[in-house]
Amino acid sequence: MRMLLNDDWKITWEPLSREAADAFHVRNKSKDWLDANLPCDIHMPLIKYNIIAEPLHADNCFSSEWTEKRSWWFSKHFKINAEQIASERIEITFEALDAEADVWLNDTFLGHHRSAFYPFTREVKNLIHEGENRLLVRVTSGLERYSEQDISLTRESVVPLTGNVIGVRGDERRVMVRKPQYVYGWDWGPRIATCGIVGDVRLDFSQGLRFRNAHAVTLSVDTGGNGAAQVSLQIELENLHPFRTMETSLKVELLYGSQLAVSTEAEHYLRSGINYIKLRMEVPDAKLWWPNGMGDQPLYTVRASAQSSSQRVDLPSFQFGIRTLRLNMEKLTDGNANANANANASENDKEKEKENESAILCEDVERRFAFEINGVPIFCKGANWIPADSIYARLTNESYETLLQEAKEANFNMLRIWGGGIYERDIFYEKCDEYGILVWQDFMFACAKYPDHLAWFREEVEREIDYQTLRLRNHCSLALWCGNNEVQWAFDEGWNETDAVDFFGGAICYNDIAPRIVERNCPEIPYWNGSPYGGTRPNGSVSGDRHHWHDCTMNEQMEKRITPEEYDKITAKFVSEYGYIGPCRKSSIEAYHQGLPLDRTSKVWQLHNNTFEKDTVLAGIDKHYVPSENLNIDDYLLYAGLCQGLMYGYSLESMLSKPFCSGALFWMYNDCWGEVGWSIIDYYLTRKISYYFVKRAFEPVKLILRHQNGTVTLTAINETSSTITETIAYGQSRYDAVEEDKQPIQLFHAVIPPSYRGTILEWKANEYDPHQAFQYAKSVSDLPSFKPAVLRAASFRDLMIPSALLTLSNIQDKGDCLSFSVTSDVFAHAVHFGLDERIQFSDEYFDLLPGEQRTISMRKPKPSESFSTDCLIPKCINQ
Incomplete structure (x- = not known):
């Protein structure tokens, strides 16, 4: 028998000096209590009662930082009947307390709890009585318990982000507190220190x-x-x-x-x-x-x-x-796989040379990092997942379902739960089971040394990992347990100049505690010590997984950040992090500006601008589309969104086309607040422009073109269980579709077996003007299996493309959606439809070949929303 105690709580706050000894005083406090239901982060009732403004809007996050400097007290009265009291055992469980908490039942102290990552459970049969009972809980954000001496070995491994606009994000003390690390701020999120009873509270009666x-x-x-x-x-x-x-x-x-x-x-x-x-x-x-x-x-x-x-x-x-x-980590049969794949990258940067030299000296061998399901190798397609709200306790099941349905729609088959967030709620894993999305599950350690030289910390980690592995092990979506995010990489490269250089804080957690408990509780699920990890250099490309940051988006050279062809040089066996920044849609930006002007020089805009952006967005617009100076807000959002889409789409196809690479997880899928940032779904659950580029890149049946040393290579992907037979036209075509200048059509009869990814055709690219023509491959059947593959050899702004005439036809009402076809007389870039950006299409911002007809479906607006097919006007960039 179970009794939930989630409703009708009271909450108040006191100075941090009010500690356990003051429980009697707080219990008898007669005023200043707020009503609350669980799960409850303290920010939720404060917002409800207008004590603080919504922290995710404008720059309100700063005005709620005072909450870190208070103790928060929760009180609950509940009744127990005679039948329940007669139970042989009565246990109380707090599913999640964030973070340092003291609990009393009927004025008896039940204990102190110092983790948000496993439950607080006590036997209470001898403390509970028939009739009315009372719970009292004191919770704090956790940092106040730890001094400079406590963090002396770990302090230099945590470098807070600071600035006039963003304030202070991050905290050197966070490593001491077993709670979500991101809540003290990250490059993509504000400092909003969570605190509260953030899960169910229940009584279990057993006999x-x-x-x-x-x-x-x-x-x-x-x-x-x-x-x-x-x-x-x-x-x-x-x-x-x-x-x-x-x-x-x-x-x-x-x-x-x-x-x-x-x-x-x-x-x-x-x-x-x-x-x-x-x-x-x-x-x-x-x-x-x-x-x-x-x-x-x-x-x-x-x-x-x-x-x-x-x-x-x-x-x-x-x-x-x-x-x-x-998890297949066998040696690659071709010992020169990297050299063969990287023939066009002989002038790579010094870091790559250092890595290759180290691999030779240490005789590293290339190994796969490939997941196999039911004996079939898969390419892991997806992204990194962070908590979907800075105040994660208020997330609804509907939000989880929307986000995971959108991931499924975008052809994801894996999400990596990043180690600075939370072990997600049950609904997350249930929906991943239902939608076929594998879960790479980090344990909750990220970007820091951790104090595992302390016995109490090791004990906390033991309890946490034991609980979470038992809780999640039955999910068929769970594919990997991973020790941490970026700690081994920093051991190797990041912390060599710190005072405690020989202190490998956290290594006991990843090398001893975690693998031991995984083997005990769920040995059928692979364990991996960290991400990135593998080989002599933890972030190398020889084996294991790689975070591909400094070669591209975080390179010192701007040109490398914004050139998609840089991703053709990847030799990694599995890329588990990399990214490119782009803005939300306009409606989302207006939502977090709360009526303020959308001014890209304003404090609010810059506060909600990723700290790693560093003018990359404008440089990308300059390179690929138009001069960025003096762009109005609508043009900025369009071109910046297209640049993010270009970089994600091209890079993902590059990794998919490499036979030795078995996964591409970009950073990141979702957001915890509205921001110009890494995600393709924003905080308001609206698709960014880049969403559609990722969806196309991840299609289970597709063609990919690449051009190297005068040869064009055609890769075919068929992830289905059926053989695909198609006649494919290929070669080059002009953007303006001038018939007399077209090359003769070349045809190839392709038979693509099930679960196939590989090269099916190569041809020499004759000399041509890349500003006037492009390489292509397309199915020629009436019901083509493949969408056309197009390879441009120049930035769009430099192409000689005439204005396109787009035609809409075959509009059909199919109940919950509309279906229609769109064609163009010439090559059309980034075809879109000009409707409310929250309306979802099966495809948008796509390219059309001259004369190609593309059928699109559109989710119909709600009956309360006005809509007419007259509003459905196809547009493209070259109009």
């Missing part, structure tokens, strides 16, 4: 027998023959009696929908306390779970019940996808 946990693992799948799968289940049952054994019948069922797939029932003789019951089941004609784009995502339901002589208890049912998982 005699209870389920504690279950673990489901796919042992093997038969992709031929009878299609059976071998599944193991471990059930954890607790006999609550301190000294008696118990006779129990355990029934376990696996259901597909409402249909029973397999079941087993047996008698079990339970000892006092914990009992582990291991079962093995064969599932006939198993429905296999596949990543998005490779197949379906069928989910089975695991159901169990235990019957003793006096009671029956049921395991909370959970869903389980049948699939096998492997």
